[in-house]
Amino acid sequence: MSSAGLPDLPQLKARLFDRKEEFTDSLQDLLPPRLQARLKNIASELEFPRGECDLFCEGEDAHFVYLVETGTIRISRLSPAERRQVLAFVFSGGIFGIPDEGRYVNSAQAIGPARLYRFAWASFSGLMQEEPDMKSALLARIAFDFRQAQRRIAVLSQQNACQKLASFLLDLRQYPEFRDKRKGHVRLSLSRSDLGDYLGVTPETLARVLARMEALGVLRRKECHLVQIRDMEILQQIARGPRRALPQSESSRTPFARPN
Amino acid sequence: MSSAGLPDLPQLKARLFDRKEEFTDSLQDLLPPRLQARLKNIASELEFPRGECDLFCEGEDAHFVYLVETGTIRISRLSPAERRQVLAFVFSGGIFGIPDEGRYVNSAQAIGPARLYRFAWASFSGLMQEEPDMKSALLARIAFDFRQAQRRIAVLSQQNACQKLASFLLDLRQYPEFRDKRKGHVRLSLSRSDLGDYLGVTPETLARVLARMEALGVLRRKECHLVQIRDMEILQQIARGPRRALPQSESSRTPFARPN
DNA sequence: CGAGCGTTTGAGATAGCTCAAGCCGGGTGG
């Protein structure tokens, strides 16, 4: 779009609480066909079956970068207290595995079936040196990921469990792979603990929050990995509302911040 | 360093809980002298007095990018519930104000005296198009910021108030501008609410946590913006420890997770 | 010297954690 200057950087599409409907920022889409081809040239294609598959672990020497074609990749890190933090889920078009001083700083697993492109880091960075547009595309993508991370910072540190879940569900709707055929249905192809570790909440709390939302009529659990959003309006109100309602007064604004 | 491929990307130096002693990732340091000069050519220099100064607000049209020479910049965002989240503090060598679709997504204020370089976005991105190394440096810096954000995600969602404060203090030691002349002294040039909004904790809790740490002999409050670290060892243990100690058992591991 | 802001301390309320038990569904073996 932006005619002058960088024709690539300003493509990013994430705002804090105002999500957009379309939401693609896949690396490929940022590249002209010629570069897509060059990229494919140095790629090897990987296919993963159902079930979890480790791709790499934090601390390992990093030889490859990955690009997601289909599926969901879990990027996580282990705290010294043995607790896992899920930093992000990477979907179609996302890139991951960029080294820091030659090593991976995070771990990555495919959860469920996935198709990936894998690039040797040497060829990948060589290609970037030859092709400035390649570098720009990566820059745009990382800037996008950075903004996503900033949104997560805000969500994690300000929102209560309900709000976090609501935010997550609203985020998911951006990704076509999660929308079920029937309108309003969202497929959670994640275990509760994956989701809990992502939202900074225990699986038990997650279950309770789901139950409460169901009681409120906001959603319905069809199977434990399929939920039907029944009231998008309220879901959004929940995500936007205050963490805690005013203790002794009307609960008019959000019917959720004070659940009892 | 890295001879083959990208001579710039792998320079990043942040690991999750294992901080390094030196910690510079300033944009300038990533540039050869020639480019530093070109950059300075398109810069205008800004000087701010003591006290808070707004640089820009989220939502505004973005015309400038900023580079910090000295001082501390607070990058923040307002949630729909009127609550401020401090996303980051930017120190010397940091860059901020990169637009998303032509707009700022965050707000920025100088807290305390500061010197900045300001670039018109058009010239800045033009320079990046001409000079691939410029683009690489920006890429490296944003990748660095991204990793910082990931660390913050882990800290915010796993750590309790004590741990967050401990982590913050340990982080600060990386930045020379915060080390007081006397060894072990750290100058908090931030208000308690700034720090609280950064750590996702109320100012009251922050005060209590400081008091507890003082009682434990980990640190001492000299003035309310100057603390002396008295036991670095324990401070690190606190930051690494579990969020909550095992309810009924020895408190041998960390003397802090269960404070009473 | 007083006003006013930022910090600290106190008291009570509460959301989310931990531990523990029940539940449900899918896969396996008889």
Added chain:
DNA sequence: CCACCCGGCTTGAGCTATCTCAAACGCTCG
């Protein structure tokens, strides 16, 4: 085909860290 078992999910009960509101304190600047 059924019974069983196992892992993941849910529900329950109690506990605690942190929040909220409110008051005391103490600098700093008129």
